[in-house]
Amino acid sequence: MSRTVTARRSLVFWLQLAFTLAVCAFLIVPVGLSILAGLTANFFLGIDSGLTTQWLAKVWTDYRHTVYLSIRIALACLVCTLLLGVPAAYVLARRQNAFTRTLEELLVMPVAIPGLATALALIVMYGGWGDFRRSWLFILVGHVLFTLPFMVRSVLAVLTSIDLKTLEEGARSLGASFVQRFFGIVLPNCRGGILAGSLMVVTLSLGEFNMTLLLHTPLTQTLPVGLADTYASLRLEVGSAYTLVFFIIIVPLLVAMQWAASWSASTARRRRPPQQT
Amino acid sequence: MGRDDRLWLAVLLAPAAIVFIAFFLLPLARLFLIGGSGALGWGAYVAAFTEPRYFRSLVSTVLLSAGVTAVTLAISGVAGVFLQRNRFRGCALLTALLTLPLAFPGVVIGFMVIMLAGRQGLIPDITEALTGERLVFAYSMAGLFTGYVYFSIPRTILTVMAAAEKLDPRIEEAARSLGAGRWRVVRDVIVPGLKPAFLSAGAICFATAMGAFGTAFTLATRINVLPTVIYTEFTLQANVAMAGALSFVLGAITWAALALARTAAGSTVAAAG
Numbered sequence: 001m002s003r004t005v006t007a008r009r010s011l012v013f014w015l016q017l018a019f020t021l022a023v024c025a026f027l028i029v030p031v032g033l034s035i036l037a038g039l040t041a042n043f044f045l046g047i048d049s050g051l052t053t054q055w056l057a058k059v060w061t062d063y064r065h066t067v068y069l070s071i072r073i074a075l076a077c078l079v080c081t082l083l084l085g086v087p088a089a090y091v092l093a094r095r096q097n098a099f100t101r102t103l104e105e106l107l108v109m110p111v112a113i114p115g116l117a118t119a120l121a122l123i124v125m126y127g128g129w130g131d132f133r134r135s136w137l138f139i140l141v142g143h144v145l146f147t148l149p150f151m152v153r154s155v156l157a158v159l160t161s162i163d164l165k166t167l168e169e170g171a172r173s174l175g176a177s178f179v180q181r182f183f184g185i186v187l188p189n190c191r192g193g194i195l196a197g198s199l200m201v202v203t204l205s206l207g208e209f210n211m212t213l214l215l216h217t218p219l220t221q222t223l224p225v226g227l228a229d230t231y232a233s234l235r236l237e238v239g240s241a242y243t244l245v246f247f248i249i250i251v252p253l254l255v256a257m258q259w260a261a262s263w264s265a266s267t268a269r270r271r272r273p274p275q276q277t
Numbered sequence: 278m279g280r281d282d283r284l285w286l287a288v289l290l291a292p293a294a295i296v297f298i299a300f301f302l303l304p305l306a307r308l309f310l311i312g313g314s315g316a317l318g319w320g321a322y323v324a325a326f327t328e329p330r331y332f333r334s335l336v337s338t339v340l341l342s343a344g345v346t347a348v349t350l351a352i353s354g355v356a357g358v359f360l361q362r363n364r365f366r367g368c369a370l371l372t373a374l375l376t377l378p379l380a381f382p383g384v385v386i387g388f389m390v391i392m393l394a395g396r397q398g399l400i401p402d403i404t405e406a407l408t409g410e411r412l413v414f415a416y417s418m419a420g421l422f423t424g425y426v427y428f429s430i431p432r433t434i435l436t437v438m439a440a441a442e443k444l445d446p447r448i449e450e451a452a453r454s455l456g457a458g459r460w461r462v463v464r465d466v467i468v469p470g471l472k473p474a475f476l477s478a479g480a481i482c483f484a485t486a487m488g489a490f491g492t493a494f495t496l497a498t499r500i501n502v503l504p505t506v507i508y509t510e511f512t513l514q515a516n517v518a519m520a521g522a523l524s525f526v527l528g529a530i531t532w533a534a535l536a537l538a539r540t541a542a543g544s545t546v547a548a549a550g
Contacts, residue, residue, distance in 0.1 A: 012459070013363065016355065016356075016359040016363075017359070017363075017365075019355055019356065019359075020355075020356040020359055020360065020371065020375075021371075023352055023356050023375065023430065024371060024374050024375055026427070027374065027375060027377065027378055027427065027430065027431070028374055028377070029393070029399065030389035030390070030392040030393050030399075031377075031378070031389065033392045033393075033399060034388065034389065034392050037392070043397060044397055083292065084292050084293040084296060085293065087289035087290065087292070087293070088289065088290055088292075088293035088294075090289060091286045091289050091290040094286060095286065103290075103294075106297070106302075107293075107297065109301070109532070110301060112484060112528075112531060112532050112535050113488070113524075113527075113528035113531060113532060114487070114488025114490070114504060114524060114527055114528060114531065115488065115490070116488070116490055116504055116507050116508065116524055116527075117305075117308070117488075117524035117525065117527065117528045118301070118304075118305075120308055120507075120511065120517070120520060120521055120524055121301070121304035121305045121307065121308040121521075122300065122304050124304065124307050124308050124311050124517065124521070125303060125304035125307045125308075126304070141300050144296070144300075145296075145297075145300060145301050148293070148297075152293075178282060178285045182285075203380040204380060207380055207381065207382035207385070208382065209382045209383055209384050209490070209491040209494075210383065210488070210489070210490045210491060210504075213490070213491075213494070213508075214508075214511070224382045224384050224385075224491070227382075227384050227385065227388070228384045228491070228494055228495060231384065231387070231388055231391070231495050232495075236391075236397055239388060240388075240392075243385060243388055246385065250380065250381075251377070253380075254377060254379060254380060255373075257379075257380075258373055258376065
């Protein structure tokens with residue numbers, strides 16, 4: 001950074017700061033209100049009606065199973081995307097030709113086309129397989145399709161930024177086999193990408209609604225589907241308390257994601273050879 | 278690279294390819310055929326443009342998404358460049374807060390709009406105090422617009438900030454020393470420099486708004502956008518063929534928007550580099 005901070009700020013600076021703060025308020029105030037509503041005895045009467053955990057307790061008794069199911073699906077989804085996505089990203093990084101570029105393009109399609117379409121396609125193809133349709137694995141399939149591109153891209157970004165070829169040639173000339181190279185060189189080098197991708201996959205899976213609404217059955221209700229249910233039919237305080245439960249799960253993941261991003265940026269800076277300034 | 282490597286690479290790619298073909302490409306092909314097998318036959322794909330009910334929702338979805346994209350780019354452009362260019366106390370916290378809703382699902386965004394502009398919301402309280410009338414707009418197109426801008430801001434700001442970091446401040450200084458005013462610099466240096474980022478972020482924003490469903494589902498399923506029409510066709514009318522055809526039309530539009538922006542951004546990047 002070559003710029004020096006001037007002590008005297010211009011009027012434009014303050015206008016921009018005010019604008020940015022207003023945008024921030026637009027995003028954060030509803031979150032705060034919702035948390036408050038979830039802890040207030042009667043939101044219509046306001047905070048004077050007293051703070052309570054009764055709504056949280058009610059949500060936990062009635063909707064606990066959705067929390068467990070969502071976490072189970074998110075973790076299973078993570079395992080699947082790791083097993084499918086990391087090797088695929090490595091192949092895409094090693095072979096860059098028309099075929100792999102098309103493949104990369106295709107893999108991103110489940111993100112580009114609306115989740116409703118993907119869910120409908122899965123239902124018309126496999127909806128007749130009763131046991132599969134009724135199990136949580138049906139939802140898992142949709143989540144894996146939707147999150148796989150994020151894992152692949154995250155790992156691919158790291159693999160294309162390092163000199164993989166030289167590293168592998170070196171190991172190869174020392175007699176390392178393919179398996180040794182993959183586990184000894186490739187995986188350790190892309191752990192930053194794997195971490196970022198994993199956080200993304202878990203976060204997205206926990207919040208997926210567009211597909212899950214069509215894929216779920218009354219017995220396989222996930223957290224976002226349960227949220228929509230309470231928003232539609234129960235009082236504001238219950239919906240808010242349920243949202244609070246969701247925030248408690250998702251916000252640490254989001255913070256970890258920001259931390260991972262800055263961590264990988266700083267390690268990338270450290271790895272780069274010193275430049276003349 | 279040796280011959281044995283090629284075999285290993287095929288083995289590593291196979292699982293992802295098999296899952297993708299079995300659970301995505303084949304089902305999608307099946308849905309495409311079913312889309313043409315309903316009461317209207319292949320005409321179902323045309324009905325999205327000729328049947329007034331579908332066409333109206335298609336037009337309002339496209340207009341809504343385009344409006345959301347324009348507003349989001351303007352907001353994120355100003356805030357993103359500001360956060361990247363200025364260092365002050367609390368800057369990192371402000372950035373973190375602005376990107377916090379990044380992964381909130383559509384249903385939660387819908388609920389945030391209800392907290393802001395719903396029957397017991399903050400904005401109606403404020404307008405009641407000011408004018409004596411409660412302005413409740415959460416359960417309409419305006420509420421949906423607010424929700425889509427809400428969830429598009431975090432991801433767009435991140436893209437703009439990353440692009441603004443790569444802008445060379447020396448070009449702006451050169452323009453300024455040549456006598457360009459503040460607005461000239463913004464118009465002729467900063468906006469063109471951020472064009473690739475605006476294109477790609479705008480395309481993602483447009484595509485997400487086109488296909489988003491959770492927010493509309495929370496606010497009111499009566500809001501007439503294409504995803505809610507597809508959902509109604511499928512669940513209430515049990516018209517799988519029409520739902521399939523409409524989701525293909527929707528998917529084609531979003532995919533085309535993304536592809537178009539990528540080629541446009543790609544050529545600009547190539548021309549710049």
